[in-house]
Amino acid sequence: MAAAGLASLGLRPWVAEQAERLGIRQPTPVQRNCIPAILRGQDCLGCAKTGSGKTAAFVLPILQKLSEDPYGIFCLVLAPTRELAYQIAEQFRVLGKPLGLRDCVIVGGMNMVTQALELSRKPHIVIATPGRLADHIRSNNTFSLKKIKFLVLDEADRLLEQGCTDFTQDLEPIIAAVPAKRQTLLFSATLTDTLQELKKIAMNKPFFWESETEVRTVTELDQRYLLVPERVKEAFLVHIIQKFQDEHEDWSIIIFTNTCKMCQILNMMLRRFNFPCGALHSTMKQKQRFSTLSQFKSSIFKILVATDVASRGLDIPTVHVVINHNTPGLPKIYIHRVGRTARAGRHGISITLVTQYDIHLVHAIEEETKTKLKEFPVDEGNVLKILTHVNVTRRECEIELESTDFGEKKEINKRKQMILEGKDPDMELKRKKELAKIKEGKQRFKQRLQETLEREAATRLKHKLLKKKRRQQKVAGKMK
Template identity: 75%
Template sequence: MADFSSLGLSDWLINQCKQLGISKPTPVQEHCVPVILQGRDCMGCAKTGSGKTAAFVLPVLQKLSEDPYGIFCLVLTPTRELAYQIAEQFRVLGKPLGLKDCIVVGGMDMVSQALALSNKPHVVVATPGRLADHIRSSDTFSMSKIQFLILDEADRLLDQGCTDFTKDLETIMGILPAKRQTLLFSATLTDTLQELKNIAMNKPFFWESKSETRTVEELDQRYILTPEKVKDAYLVHLIQTFTDEHDDWSIIIFTNTCKSCQILSMMLREFNFPTIRLHSMMKQKQRFANLAMFKAGVYKILIATDVASRGLDIPSVQVVINHNAPGRPKIYIHRVGRTARAGRNGVSITLVTQYDIHLVQAVEEQIQTKLKEYPVEEKEVLKILTQVNVTRRQCEIKLEATDFDEKKEINKRKQLILEGKDPDLEAKRKAELEKIRSRKKLFKQKIRQSIQKQKHGRMKRKQKEALA
């Protein structure tokens, strides 16, 4: 295997890597760093935990040391937590340069962010929505001379199904220079090859990990088949089992909605599990504080929505539990990628109901691996079933008393106002669309019923003719 000096990196950068305990490059670094140093655009696709962030941070810092100016590099990423993690890596590796960075994400003060941008930092790490807001509302900074545009978790950023991201990206692209290097990195990039061709100019280099599977070999991937009503009892039983056997293990539980995340966190605390939560309806400072406490091991169980599934490097996680089967295979890949990182072992367990079989089959097809059944003592689960269901219902009643759903609606209205839309008009438009969908559904049902009647009539006639 190559070492960092053979990649063309300067001695000061190699020393910084050594100080961090990084002695040899990973495959994604080995293949992508030299190409980026040559000035070519690059797209790297590799498993989670394979060192993708350093694959773009190292060459950017080397180029910056040769010609330091601000704003030199823009990094776009889909989540706030990931933005802070990337900025930290730039800061640590770029310390000898006296690197100035700026983080531009939602949930934080816009005025202080605008001031930081006007001070011309070397590196800006941003979520598209907040940066686009600054571009629309301010002219105190310029990105017309940036040398690098980096899209981390590029598949999510370029997902055409996500209209808000797409709109914001168009605003950002409008102020960037045509002459620049564009770098895209993710664990799941297959659907975005066409997008790169549209925005990459300099002889784009494609590198994809040769492994057919999208998850690492050290990960033991399991499932538990459970009726919907018994799912929470299985979850409590699993956590009790893991905490009894390994009191130092860290566990992440993924769920699909903020409300579910909140309820599960309340419920598990009632069972005296050291639980903390992470979802998008929490204030940003609280999200950072909770994540820091989980990383530090103050709390051993994190319940999160998919806001925590992307790129977050928490090396000590031993177990990932999917409380719901993810709707898309790539969501599964990112979720389970939070464990078995950097060569460590890990376990992932997905709770599968009778309605989720097709979702698991889609996941297995994508990762080229069959999930194995996780053995559970059903008698033990049934013993706690009533207690778990009663506790959950009590937590739901408590949450309803806090106007959680109302707060969600208020947040939605705020977001629409920030986007320059009238919340009431949007609500009317949504209601009209719902009416149209209902009419279409009713119309289709009537057509199906009519066809069924005709078929039934034909069958009766044939039976009469046969009898005659």
């Protein structure tokens, strides 16, 4: 039945059989709509909820097209994170086994010379993060992307948006290196925000499919919030984790936070409370990231503390709880984070810790997801009992982290990137300091001006009140 269902989309029997071995028994809506369009040769923009089978929606038709005319490099897939790139490569390997598929993963944190050799051997599929592939294009002429048939952008909105990690500079040389005549496939859970930018890249009258329902999160997800004061957030976090560990010992939890430093501090702190956990963030070495993720997937530890590198595309079906240590600033970040649980029809729960400054962010999330978040009940008395212990432990972890070279690698990479761009890192640092000094001077001037204006306003008000008082005294004297 499964093979017949996939075959009805135009897929060959061998492709359908391979999909069945991977557990794809019936096509999901995104597969049912996008696969025929891709097989027809159309560009495709697909928008669907997390966990809806978007990766297979482009992997299956690409493999079929490759089997008709096998050559390398046939397809380029771009992903925003290293972990997602390796996950996509794994699907290509499993589904493309009958073809003797050759793939190559090009991401940061790995040896560039080894990667250059792999690219020179002309693999069928290249899966890459934009930064590292752009480095190879700028410095390496042993491979060419001029004959690719498919360009795929997975989590396309993240690749094209301008934010804390801006891929624009890296995408420009990549787009210039691929042929204009190609099929461009773009997939994401939150595609509509950058639809105009996506249309600029996929110019060949693309087939566009968006999930019929406007709800961006699955109905199996129980979405909660907890209003907490900023300074006691960690105490509530420890209490919630302890509650889940006591009631459901086998449950796995992902805790999302907004910075690498906070991720590391929370991981250190939770370990001191004897919680089995690991950290995943961008300043870790790639081997550490692989190790952490594999240990979490195999339940060696049940808690993963992560930045948003773990929020996109990672398929870990057994995650039961997602906790947002910070309220995401954008609703789509929230959607991707909570999409790590309640996957493939399973149930899950998400809890967002909300401070007094985040109420407007919760309202934006509710408006985007068309879902009202419910309050998560806690016993505040139990939180107060552990408050001092948690705050002291957190401070100890902060001091310990400050004594290490945490964040030093990030600065080294920034300097390397500046040198590659032909800039002098020392001159850039000097220029930034000068600009900061000018900015600080302007702020001080504005502050002094504001203080002067306030003093003048206060003096005028004082004079006005004195005049009023004198008039009242004169009137009172005449009446006597």
